[in-house]
Amino acid sequence: MALSKENAQALNAGFLDFLKAHFPQWLEHVRILRDEDAGQDFLGLTIPDPSGITHEHPLEISTWGEEITVFFGDFHTHFSWPEGFDGSDSYGQIIDFLQALLNEDIIIASVWKEDRMRLSSTAHPGDLTKFSDVPAGDHELRIASWRGTYDRRFPVDWQSYLKASHS
Known part of the structure; x- marks a missing residue:
């Protein structure tokens, strides 16, 4: 409209x-x-x-x-x-x-497979611990933070990531 x-x-x-x-x-x-x-x-x-x-x-x-x-x-x-x-x-x-x-109280988490984004959401820096425990797989987790403190990328298993992100 x-x-x-x-x-x-x-x-x-x-x-x-x-x-x-x-x-x-x-x-x-x-x-x-x-x-x-x-x-x-x-x-x-x-x-x-x-x-x-x-x-x-x-x-x-x-x-x-x-x-x-x-x-x-x-x-x-x-x-x-x-x-x-x-x-x-x-x-x-x-x-x-x-x-x-x-203030980096929230960060951006996105999950990609090849050149296609599957999801993006906000997360808290404390969530990085549970994300780093996700087994490696054929997807890539991309973290972006304003000052770059938490920026990183690493491989994740899609199903395991979904379970971890909702726990």
Whole structure:
């Protein structure tokens, strides 16, 4: 469902206000992008990687559509922006998610077979112990963390990984 032009503008303005209040250092990275099919502008920003780190898939945020989408590593998540587009219902969730990611309280875990991703999710650094106990197999577990502290890749057995990730 496409946003009306007025609601898209309100979403973009509300998100800019959110950035000004909570992450003013990111304002210089905001780009205005165009969805030609919908005839509407949306905001996109790519957060610079920490010094000494280059992420394959950097931290990005978008206002495309009816929500705020945060991308990092092989993972993305959506935060609704209420009908009035003041964002107040999602502010806390977005702040909590971004702070946890930046503080490395959460990491991104994705499982690949050859060039195809099977799943991606968030995990906690403490989960790495149980993941390292998973037998090797024909899949690859890729861990991404903001400062690179937990970044690693290792082979895993798919079924064993699924069991470990739900224990």
